[in-house]
Amino acid sequence: MRIAVTTPTGNVGSRVTQLLIQAGVRPTLLLRDPSKLSPETLERVRAVQCDQRDTEAVIEATKDVDALFWVDPPTSDPDPIAAYAALGANAARAIEHNGIGRTVFQSSVGAEKRHGVGEIDGLARTEEQLDRLDTAILHLRCGYFFSNLLLNLDQLREGYLPTTFPPDRPIPWVDPRDIGDVAAARLLHDDWSGRLVQAVHGPTHLSYTQAAEIVSAATGRTVKAVEISDDDLRQVLSDQGLTTDQVEAMVRMSSGLREDFTPENERSVLTTTPTSLGAWAHAVLRPLLS
Template sequence: MTTDDIAVTTPTGRVGSRVVRLLLQAGVRPRVLVRDPGRLDGATREGVDVRRGDLTDAAFVREATAGARTVFWVDPTPHTSPDPVETSARTASGLVDAVRAGDVERVVLLSSVGAELRRGAGHIDGLARIEEALDAAGADAVHLRCAYFFTNLLQDLDGLARGELTTAFAPDAPMPWADPRDIGDVAAARLLNGAWRGRTVQAVHGPEDLSFARVAEVLTEVLGRRVRTAAVRDDDVRAALGAAGLHPTAVEGIVGMAAGTRDLVPEQPRDVVTTTPTTLAAWAWTTLRPLVGAAAG
């Protein structure tokens, strides 16, 4: 494959960086769309074709993806954006235009469990909008419906250091969890496979479904300190986010991701295709444990 075959967005993110590394190891020189090339390490910069720009600039995306056979698209929209669903859809418009024009043949989209609902899942609805737009544009597309990231636990290291795992999900309800590195593995495999056509939905469920209560048990063992769940109500989350100055639409986008998917049974079953290997305990031992130790002083 040449530099024009594969384009990767968010190449410094948790999933994107893994994808870039695997493509380089496969002998591919990918095209990377990045706002700040300085965030790429020197060896990676030498191995990729850098297109510098902002993914929120549709004209940049349209130009930077033109001629790429396959694009790995990761929505860069922060959950804190004033209107996250609309922003997600608008940000992908340059890519959708490139598909319509025939400048991009295939897209691997980092989507989410819950996008199958299409509406009512907070900011996840933005990913549903992107799925729908790519399908309508006629793209050969793989929509990776990804599980809850292990790395979401990094958002409250201080709380974990105090032994508290806060969640707006039902503590005893199991749901799929995954290591972003494993998601990167699945994405890279799809990008490197030149044979698939049409629209495919592929879930990435991680090795097992976990409730937050079970996560607390795993973390208790790995961290060597008791961790307990602390459930918070949607209205409490709304109040806290509003007090932090977030726009009401952003607040609902965040609250809706948990509220809208609490009773969700993922559209794709757990099987050999959707199950990835890294366990929460293995990830927590290598990644979370030292960070929580540092936070605890």
């Protein structure tokens, strides 16, 4: 089985890569800098230096591939939604040109809304482009990554977790490694077809208030959820040097999900994954906050 993996050093892609290697597959890894891989990983994979923004490079790197794990990597483009749409177009061209039979795409809860959800709109554009292909496509609609808390280390040290989302409204939180588990299982299983959507919701929905309580218990630090306004977030992001489009793309990811949004996928045995926020926070956050 020939499987290609994008963003193989990321939170999800690294887990997919590990599981494929352990399953006896020698995956093709697309990444800008193969030297970021450990020597023992390099021995067990086909590492291809590839910028996913380069259409011809993506096509060449995915020749003779049976299945593809595609992630739109983080972008610093002044217009992130357009950048994600362009990445999706590259994926679609490579899949069609090389006759790739199965593709698992890392999308997000909210992509089903299609418009008005900031950067997630870019993932929706990728979904739409992949859906036009006559091949098997699976969109993994992922919840809020536990690892996003790493962006708030300074605030957590000061005892608060900022959010523009209503602090008491539950949302799905998920360990990125569990997303990797689901993706790898789908890539290794070849008896599916058509256009599929599968959410990855983590073990339970949590509000920011509950998340702060869990982080407090796991790290030994008292943390409270604090609601901030969209304008507060705009100011923080602008102070970091982001463009207006970049700022709005990030702000709308939460504001767009506050407004008239009903997820396409309800929580079920298919969408529920095992790792709790408490276990992750104890293993990952606690050492960083001690």
